[in-house]
Amino acid sequence: xxxxxxxxxxxxxxxxxxxxxxxxxxxxxxxxxxxxxxxxxxxxxxxxxxxxxxxxxxxxxxxxxxxxxxxxxxxxxxxxxxxxxxxxxxxxxxxxxxxxxxxxxxxxxxxxxxxxxxxxxxxxxxxxxxxxxxxxxxxxxxxxxxxxxxxxxxxxxxxxxxxxxxxxxxxxxxxxxxxxxxxxxxxxxxxxxxxxxxxxxxxxxxxxxxxxxxxxxxxxxxxxxxxxxxxxxxxxxxxxxxxxxxxxxxxxxxxxxxxxxxxxxxxxxxxxxxxxxxxxxxxxxxxxxxxxxxxxxxxxxxxxxxxxxxxxxxxxxxxxxxxxxxxxxxxxxxxxxxxxxxxxxxxxxxxxxxxxxxxxxxxx
Amino acid sequence: xxxxxxxxxxxxxxxxxxxxxxxxxxxxxxxxxxxxxxxxxxxxxxxxxxxxxxxxxxxxxxxxxxxxxxxxxxxxxxxxxxxxxxxxxxxxxxxxxxxxxxxxxxxxxxxxxxxxxxxxxxxxxxxxxxxxxxxxxxxxxxxxxxxxxxxxxxxxxxxxxxxxxxxxxxxxxxxxxxxxxxxxxxxxxxxxxxxxxxxxxxxxxxxxxxxxxxxxxxxxxxxxxxxxxxxxxxxxxxxxxxxxxxxxxxxxxxxxxxxxxx
Numbered sequence: 001x002x003x004x005x006x007x008x009x010x011x012x013x014x015x016x017x018x019x020x021x022x023x024x025x026x027x028x029x030x031x032x033x034x035x036x037x038x039x040x041x042x043x044x045x046x047x048x049x050x051x052x053x054x055x056x057x058x059x060x061x062x063x064x065x066x067x068x069x070x071x072x073x074x075x076x077x078x079x080x081x082x083x084x085x086x087x088x089x090x091x092x093x094x095x096x097x098x099x100x101x102x103x104x105x106x107x108x109x110x111x112x113x114x115x116x117x118x119x120x121x122x123x124x125x126x127x128x129x130x131x132x133x134x135x136x137x138x139x140x141x142x143x144x145x146x147x148x149x150x151x152x153x154x155x156x157x158x159x160x161x162x163x164x165x166x167x168x169x170x171x172x173x174x175x176x177x178x179x180x181x182x183x184x185x186x187x188x189x190x191x192x193x194x195x196x197x198x199x200x201x202x203x204x205x206x207x208x209x210x211x212x213x214x215x216x217x218x219x220x221x222x223x224x225x226x227x228x229x230x231x232x233x234x235x236x237x238x239x240x241x242x243x244x245x246x247x248x249x250x251x252x253x254x255x256x257x258x259x260x261x262x263x264x265x266x267x268x269x270x271x272x273x274x275x276x277x278x279x280x281x282x283x284x285x286x287x288x289x290x291x292x293x294x295x296x297x298x299x300x301x302x303x304x305x306x307x308x309x310x311x312x313x314x315x316x317x318x319x320x321x322x323x324x325x326x327x328x329x330x331x332x333x334x335x336x337x338x339x340x341x342x343x344x345x346x347x348x349x350x351x352x353x354x355x356x357x358x359x360x361x362x363x364x
Numbered sequence: 365x366x367x368x369x370x371x372x373x374x375x376x377x378x379x380x381x382x383x384x385x386x387x388x389x390x391x392x393x394x395x396x397x398x399x400x401x402x403x404x405x406x407x408x409x410x411x412x413x414x415x416x417x418x419x420x421x422x423x424x425x426x427x428x429x430x431x432x433x434x435x436x437x438x439x440x441x442x443x444x445x446x447x448x449x450x451x452x453x454x455x456x457x458x459x460x461x462x463x464x465x466x467x468x469x470x471x472x473x474x475x476x477x478x479x480x481x482x483x484x485x486x487x488x489x490x491x492x493x494x495x496x497x498x499x500x501x502x503x504x505x506x507x508x509x510x511x512x513x514x515x516x517x518x519x520x521x522x523x524x525x526x527x528x529x530x531x532x533x534x535x536x537x538x539x540x541x542x543x544x545x546x547x548x549x550x551x552x553x554x555x556x557x558x559x560x561x562x563x564x565x566x567x568x569x570x571x572x573x574x575x576x577x578x579x580x581x582x583x584x585x586x587x588x589x590x591x592x593x594x595x596x597x598x599x600x601x602x603x604x605x606x607x608x609x610x611x612x613x614x615x616x617x618x619x620x621x622x623x624x625x626x
Contacts, residue, residue, distance in 0.1 A: 047531055048530075048531075049527060068530065069527065069530035069531050070530040070531075070532075070533055070534055070535055070536070070539075072531075073533070074531060075531055075532070076527075076528065076531040078528070080524075082524055082525060082528045084525060084529075084543060084546075084547075085547070086546040086547065086549075087546075095529065095532055095534070095542070096532040096533055096534075099529070099532055099533045099534035099535070099538050099542075100533050143532065144531075144532075147531075147532040147533050149531075
């Protein structure tokens with residue numbers, strides 16, 4: 001297994017990128033940032049499509065800075081599947097092994113294996129033009145992995161898909177990434193949450209913040225990160241109808257996740273309502289909490305909460321008028337409620353599901 | 365039966381459209397009307413005619429092959445190379461397309477003729493007035509058709525598939541063979557058809573550079589021109605033969621290649 005080290009300066013027109021980044025062997029790191037933050041430039045530099053002004057790109061300890069893309073062993077799954085239109089799905093997946101000198105029969109056998117792993121076995125004989133966006137992206141994922149890259153780059157892999165197709169494919173990616181070293185570029189915090197061990201936040205060509213995914217997303221240390229993330233996350237295990245926290249509480253969710261797998265319940269601070277007294281006991285997702293801090297956040301005030309149960313570490317966005325009405329200040333005791341409709345449960349990275357799926361594919 | 369409704373085709377456009385069609389079709393009809401159908405087989409099977417037909421098809425086939433072998437790589441270089449000055453080269457390639465063929469023939473003569481720039485450096489090699497000259501003249505006028513069409517197709521296809529192939533570990537030659545070429549195959553087909561048709565009809569450059577020697581350089585168009593002075597029926601018969609060849613080319617090429625030109 002190989003890691004990735006990137007320490008580069010690169011310019012594109014007036015845009016400048018200066019990044020120092022490491023991805024450990026088998027680790028998935030998400031690069032989060034808005035459009036124009038340098039995400040695509042970073043990917044182009046790592047994949048070899050753009051030569052940096054200075055610095056070094058290392059894959060598994062090999063300096064690949066001056067190597068062309070075909071000698072780097074860096075795979076790419078882009079927003080568009082870009083399947084070769086003249087080849088069947090199976091031949092597309094077999095392309096990588098064939099290019100590396102594997103015999104035709106062995107390459108096609110491997111291709112069928114990978115197609116099965118991404119749940120696309122039934123499309124093996126189809127041309128890309130006969131595949132939906134989600135199906136094509138599954139085949140593209142199989143193709144990228146079949147080439148056995150040392151590092152896989154994922155460039156907004158779900159951005160071009162229907163909203164309906166995204167969760168299923170995200171699940172597939174999570175399952176097959178397993179021990180694959182990968183760099184995931186996205187503007188969607190949920191992608192990072194589901195797939196990445198660590199998050200790097202990029203802004204205007206520089207790293208603004210980095211750390212373990214859940215920590216960065218739930219407790220952003222910079223206003224910049226808070227703007228693009230700032231989600232409430234409650235870790236636990238997915239159960240039918242919601243999420244079970246470590247201390248046994250149930251968080252009800254309208255959008256359930258993969259049952260029995262490690263997961264997080266996700267909702268926006270604006271979906272948390274704050275009440276002075278106990279909320280009607282028949283309501284779901286209620287808890288008592290204590291205000292720890294109040295911060296201005298755009299037009300609203302972000303109320304930071306602590307508490308004994310799952311309310312710990314949550315944030316609620318209230319209007320200044322509501323904050324005044326409730327006479328909130330640090331130390332105030334409150335009761336909170338989160339509507340189940342606003343809660344989604346997502347499988348989180350670091351699960352154990354991949355161990356089984358990896359075992360039978362026999363990859364070393 | 366339900367039929368889709370077509371919207372917004374101005375009736376006025378029909379008038380020039382019909383006139384344009386008439387301009388293309390009526391001359392051929394006129395040719396048919398002038399032909400003495402009974403004498404046609406004899407004229408077409410005449411010794412001079414058969415030799416010209418054979419020479420035409422053979423030289424056009426060789427020139428088309430040359431267009432592919434030389435023009436194909438040129439199109440790839442023009443479309444993909446980032447070397448400075450490639451834009452200028454692209455304009456130069458169009459030259460035979462806009463140059464009157466007679467001028468092209470003269471230019472070839474002064475390059476490859478006995479006292480030409482290159483011809484004088486090749487003692488013992490005589491190019492003008494040989495079958496080789498016919499092939500060179502045809503390749504000269506026909507190649508831009510293939511190069512321009514193929515280059516356009518390469519640009520439209522873009523480099524994204526090639527970039528993906530490279531990230532999958534394919535070396536440049538593998539990428540070219542397994543990705544670039546298959547993607548532009550329809551354009552190669554249409555380019556070949558157009559080049560062949562252009563080579564088959566080539567007259568001006570051929571007569572200036574290769575002359576009109578029976579069995580050696582006298583292709584069908586040259587034979588038609590010659591007969592038009594002396595044996596009109598023969599000229600008409602051979603013209604119809606060229607029409608048939610043209611229709612055959614279109615029939616073989618359609619709809620994939622010619623319509624794939626876009």
